[in-house]
Amino acid sequence: MTVLERLKAAGYDPVKAITHHLTAGTGEMECARIAINTFRGLPLERNILVVTATAFTVLPDGSYGLYPEYWPHYLEASARLYFPLDAEFGSCEIDPQNRSEHDRYVLLDRLLSDCRYFLGAGHRSDACLWAGNVQSQAQTMRSLWASLPEDCKPTWTTLEKINQYVEEMQRCEIY
Incomplete structure (x- = not known):
């Protein structure tokens, strides 16, 4: 490529x-x-x-x-x-079947990396997220996870870990 x-x-x-x-x-x-x-x-x-x-x-x-x-x-x-900055970089409407298994695997890693940045140095800014907002990011990650064959699921994350990120991202920060 x-x-x-x-x-x-x-x-x-x-x-x-x-x-x-x-x-x-x-x-x-x-x-x-x-x-x-x-x-x-x-x-x-x-x-x-x-x-x-x-x-x-x-x-x-x-x-x-x-x-x-x-x-x-x-x-x-x-x-x-x-x-x-108002552009949609990703979309929860992605069709995982139109992406190769490798691309889906890489994109899932990228989305999780965005989540870590969002929760840390990104200061909870939606602009840090590939999908543009927490809900779309969550939906896209879950869709990608579900689209991967069982024998090819990443060993570095689980659906439970994805859901933990989503819950933490949806929590309100009070200062």
Whole structure:
């Protein structure tokens, strides 16, 4: 898969980006995995989410790391997209059968990571969640979990753990 295809599998569809017309030539490198960084910004005079992705590659010392900025073809190895913060990055309407088993597994991990961030450094902001709000995030995680075959369920989480995250996320914080 290319960098852009992996971004799409993670829930950041380049076509929905404000700057999708500027992605030509970027993110076209085939890679085994990518690193995704997100942050809020105002570069286009509107509140947006900036998403950057960089391919992992084998470095000269034999280790596996991010494709260095100073190497040739860095544009193909990376992508930067801008999304309006009101955009839906995910959707509880996803059809798990249209995604590969691997993509569903990876997306479930991503959604759980979002939940941990939401409860910690994300300060309970819905903008941290792939699905845009707690209810949609919960529904999507449960749908993904149910869609995985019994012999391929993740060993790093359970449906009970997912439900615990949802309960904790739905609790009101009083300051």
